[in-house]
Amino acid sequence: MTSAFLSRRTILKGLGSAGCSAAAWPFMSGITMASAPWDARLVVIVLRGAVDGLDVVRPVGDPAFAGLRSGFGNGVHDLDGFFALNAGLSQLMPLWDAGELAFAHAVSTPYRNERSHFDGQNMLEAGMGPGSAPGERRDGWLNRLLQASPGIHMETGFAIGRGDLRILAGDAPVANWSPDSRLSLGSAAEQLLVRMYRSDPLFRDAAAEALVLSRDTEGLQSASARTPGRPERAIAEFAASRMRGATRIASFSLSGWDTHRAQAREMPGLLGRLSDTILTLQRGLGPVWSETAILAVTEFGRTVRQNGSQGTDHGTGGVMLMAGGAVRGGVVYTDWPGLSEENLLDRRDLMPTADVRGYAGAVMQGLFGLEQSMIERHVFPGLDLAGLPEVVR
Amino acid sequence: MTDTAGIRFAYGFGPAHPPVPVRRLLNDLKKPDDMVSRFPVMTTSQALREGQAFRKAGKAAQAGDAAAQARYETLRMSLRNAVTSGLRSSVARMLDTQAPLRERLVWFWADHFTAAPDNLVLRAGAVSYVDEAIRPYVTGYFADMLKAVVRQPAMLSYLDQAVSFGPASPLAARTGRGLNENFARELLELHTMGAGSGYTQQDVRAAAELLTGLTVNPKTGFVFRPAGAQPGAETVLGRSYGSDKRARPGDIDAFLDDLAARPETARHIARKLAVHFVADTPPGSLVADLAESYSASGGNLMAVTRTLAEHPQTASAPLRKVRQPLEFIVSALRAFGLTGAQISTLPARDMRRMLVRPLAQMGQPFMRPPGPDGWPEAPSHWITPQGLAARISWSRALTGRLEDSVSDPRQFLEQVLPGIAGPDLRFAVPAAETRAEGITMVLVSSEFNRR
Numbered sequence: 033m034t035s036a037f038l039s040r041r042t043i044l045k046g047l048g049s050a051g052c053s054a055a056a057w058p059f060m061s062g063i064t065m066a067s068a069p070w071d072a073r074l075v076v077i078v079l080r081g082a083v084d085g086l087d088v089v090r091p092v093g094d095p096a097f098a099g100l101r102s103g104f105g106n107g108v109h110d111l112d113g114f115f116a117l118n119a120g121l122s123q124l125m126p127l128w129d130a131g132e133l134a135f136a137h138a139v140s141t142p143y144r145n146e147r148s149h150f151d152g153q154n155m156l157e158a159g160m161g162p163g164s165a166p167g168e169r170r171d172g173w174l175n176r177l178l179q180a181s182p183g184i185h186m187e188t189g190f191a192i193g194r195g196d197l198r199i200l201a202g203d204a205p206v207a208n209w210s211p212d213s214r215l216s217l218g219s220a221a222e223q224l225l226v227r228m229y230r231s232d233p234l235f236r237d238a239a240a241e242a243l244v245l246s247r248d249t250e251g252l253q254s255a256s257a258r259t260p261g262r263p264e265r266a267i268a269e270f271a272a273s274r275m276r277g278a279t280r281i282a283s284f285s286l287s288g289w290d291t292h293r294a295q296a297r298e299m300p301g302l303l304g305r306l307s308d309t310i311l312t313l314q315r316g317l318g319p320v321w322s323e324t325a326i327l328a329v330t331e332f333g334r335t336v337r338q339n340g341s342q343g344t345d346h347g348t349g350g351v352m353l354m355a356g357g358a359v360r361g362g363v364v365y366t367d368w369p370g371l372s373e374e375n376l377l378d379r380r381d382l383m384p385t386a387d388v389r390g391y392a393g394a395v396m397q398g399l400f401g402l403e404q405s406m407i408e409r410h411v412f413p414g415l416d417l418a419g420l421p422e423v424v425r
Numbered sequence: 426m427t428d429t430a431g432i433r434f435a436y437g438f439g440p441a442h443p444p445v446p447v448r449r450l451l452n453d454l455k456k457p458d459d460m461v462s463r464f465p466v467m468t469t470s471q472a473l474r475e476g477q478a479f480r481k482a483g484k485a486a487q488a489g490d491a492a493a494q495a496r497y498e499t500l501r502m503s504l505r506n507a508v509t510s511g512l513r514s515s516v517a518r519m520l521d522t523q524a525p526l527r528e529r530l531v532w533f534w535a536d537h538f539t540a541a542p543d544n545l546v547l548r549a550g551a552v553s554y555v556d557e558a559i560r561p562y563v564t565g566y567f568a569d570m571l572k573a574v575v576r577q578p579a580m581l582s583y584l585d586q587a588v589s590f591g592p593a594s595p596l597a598a599r600t601g602r603g604l605n606e607n608f609a610r611e612l613l614e615l616h617t618m619g620a621g622s623g624y625t626q627q628d629v630r631a632a633a634e635l636l637t638g639l640t641v642n643p644k645t646g647f648v649f650r651p652a653g654a655q656p657g658a659e660t661v662l663g664r665s666y667g668s669d670k671r672a673r674p675g676d677i678d679a680f681l682d683d684l685a686a687r688p689e690t691a692r693h694i695a696r697k698l699a700v701h702f703v704a705d706t707p708p709g710s711l712v713a714d715l716a717e718s719y720s721a722s723g724g725n726l727m728a729v730t731r732t733l734a735e736h737p738q739t740a741s742a743p744l745r746k747v748r749q750p751l752e753f754i755v756s757a758l759r760a761f762g763l764t765g766a767q768i769s770t771l772p773a774r775d776m777r778r779m780l781v782r783p784l785a786q787m788g789q790p791f792m793r794p795p796g797p798d799g800w801p802e803a804p805s806h807w808i809t810p811q812g813l814a815a816r817i818s819w820s821r822a823l824t825g826r827l828e829d830s831v832s833d834p835r836q837f838l839e840q841v842l843p844g845i846a847g848p849d850l851r852f853a854v855p856a857a858e859t860r861a862e863g864i865t866m867v868l869v870s871s872e873f874n875r876r
Contacts, residue, residue: 194788196806214814215818217865224856224857225869227853228870228871242813246814
């Protein structure tokens, strides 16, 4: 048994002796023969818990707004005279000024009425149209994009973190890893492991991917270990490092947005995590930032009126964030419905005037140079992309 | 041939747990269950009491009372720690029980009736919910479990029944609140009949109206409030429940009894049991026999469990499911011969390092399933690169602490996987460079992780 560093080649050889060809091993071939279908990068951050879009990007120019919320603090930066940015995202103002940050407001998925996080996130990640039942499709729209793209390999799409990320799940192969994952065995033990697992494909494939990724990310682990209590920073660093390599689409979650109570106290921390994530991505992506788009999406918005406990309840219309060097920023894209009671959905929610999927589709179309019909047919079946603004440079 | 019933239906083998026939596992269920008294957890009513004091202290602290601030922090820690204590007791019970199949059934049914409220107080009572509404009924009647579940603050709060009121009820008129269909829908879809089994949106709506009145008093827990109930009778699935008289919980129980007796429910439950214990795509005749056993016994879960355990298609099915992380951890601890008493005295820091964090890293944070449909069943959900890496790292760390209790890794292998280890595992264990690595190979092997 050699004590030499176990290289990828050794793993391949070990697998080869088990009668497994590189062709039957998309991940390994992907690593060794990395050729991406696109140059541009897309990061999709799923903000779980339902972000209060009206608090993040405040329609201060709407005459009804001031009367709806009194306890949420006043710290804002003016964006365009009508909308103002919650001061919790102050650190992102330089991006706004550079035209690399945009928002789409009064948007939602087609999910209506029930306002359940569980179903709402299912709809968001499955990317299905109006009238489809949550859970009707098990695969996510980012995976369907990969399914319909030639030349993808195991690391083209990368799901980061430990929770389920349905948005990337499906028949197309994607890599899965979490920056705090570790696998430190001696190299001899690793070889035994490979031999032991060779007759059980589930364990064999998971272990092979884990062995490669844990080694590739060793340096990162020590870097992220320096910022304890900031798991999202470690995730963003990890995402950036993969995207400097073969990865073109990365996705992960930030949760905790379900602000039913004491929202003014909760928001600065949540927004701080979000802006930290985006700026860590920007730093880590370096030269490829200019061809990157980051989308931050959530399952639905929150009630227009604050509730009895200084928070907000589940609503419908909300905001999505777009950032990156590839984004046509400095704009709040919206067909503003207004906040007077007759303009609200069910007299309680911001009326959605655009579909989150439309903006996501427009970003992918511009970013990857895709045919509109490909997105309308495969990624978001039944969606009409016509008439959307060009949100990518 | 080793009898693998103890792998499929319990937590595997160890020094104190040799292979036993399935008959023995079933007979053990007749023994009295003293696990709750031996390894207690914070009860729901204790949690509610602490929660009340916690909220009171929080208000006083906001008003500037420094002593209240200290009280608030103490109570917050106490409620937080209750979740870890719940895990501690749950693991201790799994290790020490004389009837391991009962623990497996308890957690199967707890998952079937997933209630994971994201609320400090109810989370503190999370295991107590299982103790009160699930555990007493796993060898009793499904209908009784169902009726116990709908009286639990954890479930009523988790699926929003606590805030659902009849649109025409006096309480709705006064508060402006109304109906919430969440629980009614999950009751039909997840808990009883199953998705796509024939109920309509109208049935969901009528069931939701019928269920109104079931709610939670934050101080005392479950309460039936007739003032919040929708007046009049409701017709669900072609039958009428209630009347124009004052609403009674008995009307709801009649509905639940009928739901439990339906053939769709029998089939739904039969399939779930077979998927959990036998195979992701279980033989159709096994599912049919389980459903038949359920219906013939009036929903007696002991009868159904017996049919499942003694079925020839169960015995002949290969062990292809994967131990979920909590089962995996308990099986490993059992393989080393650890006892409940040893887990009970584990310092909090070790609890976090050896149990709380690793469970999350393996993808199963304690009592935090991803949704009301509970933990996924598919082996591919658990054996991901990061999930398997977490199992391997944890096994290596555990082995480092416990290797002295094992004299020879080969003996360990024979004790834990007698006649089950494949040739590659039998090669790997003695080929490992150190004793600790040899033991680790046993724990991380696919043979040990499958059941």
